[in-house]
Amino acid sequence: MAYETLKEEVINYGKQIGIDKIGFASVDEFTELKSRLKLQQESGFKSGFEKGTIEERTEPTRLMPEAQSIIAIALAYPTKLKDAPKSVKGDRRGNFCRASWGKDYHHLLRDKLEKLGEFIKHKVNGFTYKPMVDTGELSDRAVAERAGIGFSGKNCAIITPEFGSYVYLGEMITNIPFPPDSPVDDGCGECTxxxxxxxxxxxxxxxxxxxxxxxxxxxxxxxxxxxxxxxxxxxxxxxxxxxxxxxxxxxxKDFHHHPEMEPEPxxxxxxxxxxxxxxxxxxxxxxxxxxxxxxxxxxxxxxxxxxxxxxxxxxxxxxxxxxxxxxxxxxxxxxxxxxxxxxxxxxxxxxxxxxxxxxxxxxxxxxxxxxxxxxxxxx
Structure with missing residues (x-):
């Protein structure tokens, strides 16, 4: 099967199952990220929540030796809360950030990736893949940037042309040599x-x-x-x-594409x-x-x-x-x-x-x- 044709089929299926944006990246070493991670480590700027060694986080073939491409996905989440309760004297309220609204996004993205994986399995004999969302070794942002999902902003978020930075990211390493997409040619300019x-x-x-x-x-x-x-x-x-x-x-930017992401006030x-x-x-x-x-x-x-x-x-x-x-x-x-x-x-x-x-x-x-x-x- 021609990989370009398969790629189009994967993109179309992704739309059918509610993936808002999909991109394809090579499994080349993330050399720039590797140097940044080393600097982060030396500076004491790490959170401690990171998984894996710097090599595992920047060399996809260490995680899956047969790796030949990475599929990156993005799901847009809502930013506006209807009927938000007021925090008033005598009845004070706290706040969960938008990325925690609705059902846990880790489960939502994993479900989409598994469906995508099953779809490709039915098309290609011997297809193998390794999905990850946020808690995997790979940097979701670095993969998304390489796959053309968006550019990496000064706020350390991937900013997409369509949905801004209000997107959840996930990816799967595959053993299929999908043709890679080009990075988005955009940036923050002088804005700080x-x-x-x-x-x-x-x-x-x-x-x-x-x-x-x-x-x-x-x-x-x-x-x-x-x-x-x-x-x-x-x-x-x-x-x-x-x-x-x-x-x-x-x-x-405010998208309500996924009922599971709707917040309960x-x-x-x-x-x-x-x-x-x-x-x-x-x-x-x-x-x-x-x-x-x-x-x-x-x-x-x-x-x-x-x-x-x-x-x-x-x-x-x-x-x-x-x-x-x-x-x-x-x-x-x-x-x-x-x-x-x-x-x-x-x-x-x-x-x-x-x-x-x-x-x-x-x-x-x-x-x-x-x-x-x-x-x-x-x-």
Missing amino acids: KCIDSCPTGALVEGGRLNAQKCIAFLTQTKGFLPDEYREKIGNQLYGFDTCQVVCPKNKG ELVKPRLVPLLSMSNREFKEKFGDMAGSWRGKKPIQRNAIIGLAHYKEVSAIGELVRVMNEDPRPVIRGTAAWAIGKISTKDGFEEIKKAMVKESDPEVLVEMEKGLAFQSIHV
Whole structure:
């Protein structure tokens, strides 16, 4: 079979199953990416969530020796939330980023890739493939860029001409020598809006990210959030969108092609206080289908506490005191103590002092001291 003809059939089938954009790339070594990854490693900018060695991440044939091409796919996701609930005094809400709206995109893209794989299997004897979405060794962005899905923006996202950067990416390595597509000839030009708008300076330069400073990454960590980022995180429970929202290429982009991606307002902007008493089972039942639940409830609850401190939500003091006194996890107890101090009520400070008498964890005691330090500011 002529591979050009097969390629057209794959593209047409992709459209039938709801793939918004599809591209084809060679399996040549990603040499530029390899040097960037080495620099990231040397600079201490990695997130720690990366899979595989630098060689595995840049040499497709290490992952599949018979590899001859890569198929890249993109699915556009919605950006506008209808009937968004308001976060108001006495009823504060948190925020999940757009990439966590609807069903977990990892499952959606894997399903599309598996369907694509089965389609090609019926066409070609001996067809083999290796699909991956986000958690695989290959860089989804590097593959998508090479496959002509879009260009790599200064905000470290793939920006497509049609959908902006609001796309989920996935790919499959194949043993078929599909003719490769050409990269998109576009770029950010002189625009630096994403870099200028990054609240923590995580975008150290165009296309280069210090993941350790990125709010999207910080919301997913499980330990105490470093002091310098607590105010900057605001009411974010998971992820961060500003570097995409300010991008001129994203202006007016809002696509509702996939019913599974439609957000439920009460899930993507949940009340903060009820999150603090949620059991593991309740959390899984409510948020388990979302991409933002992958790290479990602990980071979400810690971020919810920080959100209440951000709002200085006095009505939450009672629940925060309960958490400070009763929660078995030091990170949650300590963050609650800090938040009580940040909200700064007389009763709150007294509760921290009482809790200190029975607290034995040194890290929690440090957070309690931080909480009491707000007293001198609000005397």
